[in-house]
Amino acid sequence: MSLQHPVEKIVTRYWPHKDQNTLKGYKSRGGYQQLAKALGQEPAAIIDAVKKSNLRGRGGAGFPTGLKWSFLPKDNPKPKYLCINADESEPGTAKDRFILENDPHSLLEGIGIACWALGAHTCYIYARGEFKHPSAVLDKAIAEAYADGIFGKKLLGKDFELNVYQVRGAGAYICGEETALLESLEGKKGWPRLKPPFPAVVGLFGCPTIVNNVETISTLPALFEKGPEWFANLGSGKSGGNRLVTLSGAVNRPGTFEVGMKTTLKELIYAEEYGQGLPPGRAVKGVIPGGSSAPVLTADELGVAMEFDAFKPLNSMAGSGGVIVMDDMCCMVRSLWRVVRFYAEESCGQCTPCRDGQPWMTRILRKIEEGRGTREDLETLQHVATSMAPYPPIGLGNTICALGDSGALAVHGFMKFKREFEQHIEEKRCPFGERPWGAFGDFQ
Amino acid sequence: MEMHHAAMTADDTARLEQGIAKLLERYPKDRKSAAMLPALRLLQEIKGWLVPDGVKRVATLLETTPERAHEVATFYIMYFTEKPGRYVIDVCTNLPCALRGAEGMLKYMEAKLGTVAGTNGDKFYLRETECLASCGTAPCMQVNEDHHENLTKAKVDAILEKLS
Secondary structure (H helix, E strand, O other), X not given: OOOOOOOOOOOOOOOOOHHHHOHHHHHHOOOOHHHHHHOOOOHHHHHHHHHHOOOEXXXXXXXXXXXXXXXXXXXXXXXXXXXXXXOOOOOOOOOHHHHHHHOHHHHHHHHHHHHHHHOOOEEEEEEOOOOHHHHHHHHHHHHHHHXXXXXXXXXXXXXXXXXXXXXXXXXXXXXXXXHHHHHHHOOOOOOOOOOOOOOOOOOHHHOOEEEEEHHHHHOHHHHHHHOHHHHHHHOEOOXXXXXXXXXXXXXXXXXXXXXXXXXXXXXXXXXXXXXOOOOOOOOEEEEEXXXXXXXXXXXXXXXXXXXXXHHHHHOOOOOOOEEEEEEOOEOHHHHHHHHHHHHHXXXXXXXXXXXXXXXXXXXXXXXXXXXXXXXXXXHHHHXXXXXXXXXXXXXXXXXXXXXXXXXXXXXXXXXHHHHHHHHHHHHOOOOOOOOOEHHHOOOO | OHHHHHOOOHHHHHHHHHHHHXXXXXXXXXXXXXXXXXHHHHHHHHHOOOOXXXXXXXXXXXXXXXXXXXXXXXXXXXXXXXXXXXXXXXXXXXXXXXXXXXXXXXXXXXHHHOOOOOOEOOOEEEEEXXXXXXXXXXXXXXXXXXEEOOOOHXXXXXXXXXXX
């Protein structure tokens, strides 16, 4: 299968160069020229350009970046902060770590541009604790940038102090939620905060704060090199640029890929330059399109483009770009159990519907998977999910943060395959027996 | 013996104090407790786990209460409030890894190491863990935070063989 719209790479364009993760290599390909250019412009002009580019947050919500930036109060005398969310941990998502490993200076240059535009003199990069290697590469890049006079008392020679620090987490999925991330940065357990106030008004240390994803900020140098109009046109609808997606599960060639906003899910799975399809004789049963909290799609829904708004009519979401493929020999009950069990483990315990609901749903799913389930269990499962977050549409959750929604949405979505759940109940066993994981499920 | 390992020596305390002083340069002067996560990581690097006296020391240095330090120490799974086995092996069994054989891999490792996931032993502490961002390079695991991906039986054998 060939692509209908060829993709001009931006984020991954220099990854094949092994020295791209060094300052020398980065500079040899035009690195830090966009920061120099930006420092000659008014901050307001940069925010306008980002708005015009239709750049949207790559962390999961797809919120327009320029609009988010414009929420920073102008008359607040407190210091402003930029926080980079590198706590990548939504199951199915493995993209930010490759930016840190392959092109960390693109993030650092983006941070320089963003901090100048926002008037922020301190940036914290919050990386998940498990990122030993990516964090080491990033630390080296930060040290290089300081040694080269890019960061510090002056920003690339301009009289604007900027300090950039990496802070490592310690193993908690919830800290990828932006207010939990701020709590963690403040040295506390990661309990999300009620919103409003939003971080742009009351964020880190009670000060105005912008939290952006790694990929979002790493995109800025290329965006300014090519221009905001070019970037907007490259995308589709209200989604500018390209996206990084992670393709996992039952495909011949899993991996992390840069796709266009017009690239379809079907192209991602089958195209030669991407997933290269499924093994002979196997067909797609379901695809989770945006990390494990995004409601699953059926094989009939793969014509959808990877653009942020395209998933809304399907009552799913582009999320964090984690595309998980399940083939026709894969058990959907077992798959959902794995997903919900994760949210049960990672619930921070603050809100009752999530703290009690996720483990409850996990227990019911295990019961059904093992052939001990009843029709009442299936009803209870849906009832619990609805109590946590009614559906559709997405976004009606009853908890402080979206982790509660995540497990509930997964359950709601998998009800597209309700027949398979009923089959488990009727046959009092898993119809897939000892091999529930499909084409690539055996450990060899 | 155990008490001896759990005690903070003068050298341990000095290292902790020096390290924390450096960490505090990153935060506003009235926000010392913000350094809690990196400070606990530092303590764990020094002692191998979060010994109670060390956690108390961290709290004092960050001008907060031992309860606040303990709360953080017990919230995050990468901190050990009890001494872990020499090799902490975190295996991802989430959906993307499970679709590439992670359940079988965990069983294989349990049999090979003679342990059950979730049990802390002297030598091995094998755990199922949260998604490790290796979904396109699954299955994966971390051994004392070193990341291994695209795992096969042969690769797992080779990795475990090196753990003496």
